[in-house]
Amino acid sequence: MCIARDPNWDDQVLLVGGRAAEKARCLRPGASTSFGIRLGADTEPDENLMGVIFGDGKVFGFGMKFDYENAGAYQSTLGHHPDTGLLAVTDETKLGTPSFKYSVTDQTQWSMKMTFEDA
Numbered sequence: 399m400c401i402a403r404d405p406n407w408d409d410q411v412l413l414v415g416g417r418a419a420e421k422a423r424c425l426r427p428g429a430s431t432s433f434g435i436r437l438g439a440d441t442e443p444d445e446n447l448m449g450v451i452f453g454d455g456k457v458f459g460f461g462m463k464f465d466y467e468n469a470g471a472y473q474s475t476l477g478h479h480p481d482t483g484l485l486a487v488t489d490e491t492k493l494g495t496p497s498f499k500y501s502v503t504d505q506t507q508w509s510m511k512m513t514f515e516d517a
Contacts, residue, residue, distance in 0.1 A: 404449030
């Protein structure tokens with residue numbers, strides 16, 4: 399599974415494992431990492447906080463090139479759920495047919511856990 403910044407959010411710096419990710423970062427099975435963006439002390443809750451792409455790694459690992467015929471991904475917006483105020487996936491577009499699915503647990507206002515597994 400690979401994590402990449404969404405190019406539609408061109409002013410966003412995606413952090414993966416605490417480091418800026420200019421290109422997709424791929425994880426081996428069973429690995430874990432953190433990802434997010436830097437927020438200021440005065441950041442207000444927002445339904446559209448960050449954009450990220452979770453891809454299955456097929457023709458995805460070098461930069462942002464995405465092969466729709468051979469790869470699958472979720473182009474996701476993460477932010478605060480308008481009803482609960484908890485961090486959540488607030489919008490999503492499936493690209494191709496991802497070979498994995500995910501679940502969200504342990505949600506708080508500023509963090510959540512995402513678990514990815516084979517579809």
